[in-house]
Amino acid sequence: MSADAVKNEVRAVRDLRGAVRRYAEHIRDADADSRREVAAADHEAREAVERRRSQLHRAEQELRQARSALAQCQENCGGLQRAVADAQERQAQAKRQFDNARRAAQLTSSAQSDLLKVLQTIDAVVGEHSSVASSALATLEIRLCQLPHFDLGAAVHNALLGTGVAAEIAVSAMGISKLAGNVSQGALPTADHVESISQVQDLQAEDGQQLWKEVELDNRKRGYADDGEVEA
């Protein structure tokens, strides 16, 4: 695998990892917002029920008073009869509004209950899969970041010694393949993969070229910079 190919892999993994992280954040934000919004709607409907219950009680009381006054009336009772009719109308309207508020509260309560059940499942699914995916991608990214300097180093090494390049690149590619297999299962790299990297390191250690050490040092510095970027 060429250095450019490895860089592209690293970039792809980093982009995907960032996308998974942002996705989980947006889902969490939307989850919190929707819980708050539905709770507010339910609270508003319950308040309306209580407010309209009070209005209904008042209307019923006014109707009882109007009927009582009419019952005591002996003559010229037209005004009291109209007062009773008006009170009956207001009571009927208050009753309709109270019933509507109760139906509204049932709807918001049901909406809240149904939504919370779904959100609980979503939380679990997104939490689990984003965590495993992020962890696996982070591991893959770290391992991939180790590969370019083997390939880059191998290129320098080849220029000096003219040997070993194909073997090192093959081992590096094998490492990626095994690691990708582990990542797809959401698992950490196996000892097999680490062993393949170690084999490359052993090959390099044997050469002991000063130039190679300088390349290693330079790559370590870049590695630290990458780690800082990942953490940031």
Next chain:
Amino acid sequence: MSLQEPIRKVESARIELNRVAANTQGWSDGQRADFDNQRMKPLSDAGARMAAALMKAQEQCVAARRLLAE
């Protein structure tokens, strides 16, 4: 009260996740397909279910508001 913003947020998050996933095909194609099926698809599907549940809740809340306005 409105769930429009959470719905928009979930749908745009899904679109972005699927876009990046489609544009970052790499390593072994077969292994990547496994990763997409096991991790990326459940994530995207969860967002779709969440958006559907939010839309249903939004309809119920709109109906409730209509009742309160009568």
